[in-house]
Amino acid sequence: MTRRLTPPWPGLAAPAMIAPGMIALAMVALACAAPSRAASQARTTTVDLPPSYVFQPAAIEVTRGSTVTWTNHDNFTHSVQVQGQSDVHMMTPGQTAQITFDQPGTYAYVCTLHAQNMKGTVIVD
């Protein structure tokens, strides 16, 4: 029979030191996030395409009238096509694409070259 007499953490010092940091992080997160939105949706007009094959962040929120800029930092050509629109905005490596969103709504988009993997959303409010 084995009895553990010590807790799995080294005394109370560690939790006491972590707690203020965690509270500060939580406050920062609350301050940055728009009310009643998931934390995964960033309020930004800039979408990066890092290596490789992703839109980052995949879901963004913008105010109506905003112009969203995608920048292709990948080593391959990608594109942005908003669902329901015919325009395909091609981006070779290093290029950018810009689309202005005037009407509120949720706009799904894809890279037409890699539609299975590269998907994103622009929420306009």
Ligand SMILES: [Cu+2]
């Ligand atoms: Cu692509």
